[in-house]
Every structure is written in C-alpha cells, then in structure tokens.
Amino acid sequence: MRIDVLTLFPDMFASPLSLSIVKRAQHRGLVQIALSNIRDFAANSYKKVDDTPYGGGPGMVMMPRPVLECLENVQKQESLNGRVILLTPQGRKFDQKLAKELAAEQRIILIAGHYEGFDERIRIVANAEEVSIGDYVLSGGELAAMVIIDAVVRLLPGSLGDEDSAANDSFSDGLLEYPQYTRPEEFNGLKVPDVLLSGNHAQIDKWRKQQAIEKTKANRPDLLDDNKKSENKI
Numbered sequence: 001m002r003i004d005v006l007t008l009f010p011d012m013f014a015s016p017l018s019l020s021i022v023k024r025a026q027h028r029g030l031v032q033i034a035l036s037n038i039r040d041f042a043a044n045s046y047k048k049v050d051d052t053p054y055g056g057g058p059g060m061v062m063m064p065r066p067v068l069e070c071l072e073n074v075q076k077q078e079s080l081n082g083r084v085i086l087l088t089p090q091g092r093k094f095d096q097k098l099a100k101e102l103a104a105e106q107r108i109i110l111i112a113g114h115y116e117g118f119d120e121r122i123r124i125v126a127n128a129e130e131v132s133i134g135d136y137v138l139s140g141g142e143l144a145a146m147v148i149i150d151a152v153v154r155l156l157p158g159s160l161g162d163e164d165s166a167a168n169d170s171f172s173d174g175l176l177e178y179p180q181y182t183r184p185e186e187f188n189g190l191k192v193p194d195v196l197l198s199g200n201h202a203q204i205d206k207w208r209k210q211q212a213i214e215k216t217k218a219n220r221p222d223l224l225d226d227n228k229k230s231e232n233k234i
C-alpha cells in the first residue's frame with residue numbers, strides 16, 4: 001500500500017512514522033509513506049498558500065492551485081490515482097469500519113489543511129471525500145492524518161506481531177474490548193479474576209464476551225443501539 005500525505009508541516013510526521021508498528025510496517029515493505037510539502041507548489045515569491053475568504057469572515061482559506069498542483073505531482077508518480085481524502089471537521093466520521101475500508105486500498109492520499117479550511121474547488125477538482133476524526137476542531141489536519149495512518153497501517157496483514165490482535169480490538173465486533181490482566185496475579189489487593197487462571201477457554205471466551213457487553217453498556221451504549229439497528233436490517 002502507498003500512503004501520500006500533502007501537508008504544510010511534513011516535519012510533524014517524523015516521530016510518529018519512525019516508531020513502533022508504523023516503522024516496522026514500512027521496513028517490512030507493507031506500506032510506503034510519502035510526504036509532500038504543499039508550500040513547494042506556491043507560485044508567488046512569498047510562498048503564499050492561503051488567502052482571505054470571499055464573502056468575508058474570519059481566518060484564511062487554503063488556495064486551490066498549490067494544493068491541486070501538489071496533488072497532481074504525487075498522482076503522476078504512480079499509475080494508480082488513489083483515494084483522495086481531505087481532512088476536515090466537516091467530513092464523514094472516521095471509525096474502525098472506515099479504517100478497514102482504507103486498509104483494503106492500494107493507495108490513499110491524505111490532504112491536511114490549515115487555517116479556516118479548503119477552497120471548495122479543491123474537493124470538487126480532486127474528487128475527494130472529506131473525513132473528520134471527531135467532533136472537535138484541530139488547528140490542522142496533520143494530527144488527523146497521523147491518526148488515520150496509525151489505525152490503517154496496523155490493519156495491514158503482517159503489520160502486527162500476533163495476527164489475532166487486530167481481530168480482538170475494540171469495535172472489530174461492534175463492542176469495546178474486554179478488560180485485560182497481566183502479571184502479577186495480585187496487585188494492591190486486587191486479584192486477577194479466577195476464570196482467567198482456570199485454563200478453561202470456553203469459560204474465558206464467555207466471560208470476555210460478557211465483560212465486553214458490560215463495558216460497552218457503561219461507556220458506549222450508542223454502540224449497542226447501532227448493533228441492534230444493523231441486526232434488524234438483516
């Protein structure tokens with residue numbers, strides 16, 4: 001898989017891309033991540049990439065030409081144009097389902113904006129979809145791009161040490177993950193539940209499923225409603 005990121009701040013990506021699972025996935029050749037600086041495509045001598053909004057209002061808007069020329073430049077590096085994603089708070093909400101969808105693509109191109117947002121013609125000309133990582137406003141799309149890269153790359157086969165670990169993740173079956181325990185058996189007077197020490201795998205699975213339902217009920221009841229809705233549709 002190839003992931004391109006178009007950004008005004010490529011330096012922000014150095015540390016997250018060079019650590020842990022994302023680093024290993026690149027070393028294993030599972031993903032190639034290419035950063036492009038939108039400012040390199042600013043036509044004027046001030047390297048200006050933003051301007052005031054037509055119709056007035058606060059802040060600045062990303063100009064179409066530098067972004068679209070930067071996009072054209074990365075797209076022509078491969079035969080496949082890729083799925084183009086604009087990171088904005090107005091987008092489709094990113095979740096595990098979308099992470100799986102993107103992990104199945106051969107190429108995705110993430111465009112991180114700054115200022116008040118993108119000139120709308122960028123979305124139209126690039127035939128881009130908009131994605132948001134949550135209902136809050138970040139100062140730029142870079143952190144959102146990193147969140148997406150991390151969630152997608154760990155789903156690529158061969159990315160995690162243990163192939164099962166992604167299958168058991170929270171959300172993979174519509175529920176939050178069950179509580180986990182490791183050594184020591186007793187800590188601050190709190191004991192690991194007996195069932196986990198029993199060696200009875202059927203009982204352990206049953207306990208985990210029940211705990212996952214309890215945790216989801218307590219922390220994210222909306223997920224159980226979503227599950228009910230999708231079950232009724234079938």
Ligand code: ADE
Binds near residue numbers: 088132136138140
């Ligand atoms: N840019 C600014 N806020 C954002 C958000 N919530 N998600 C994605 N990109 C953003």
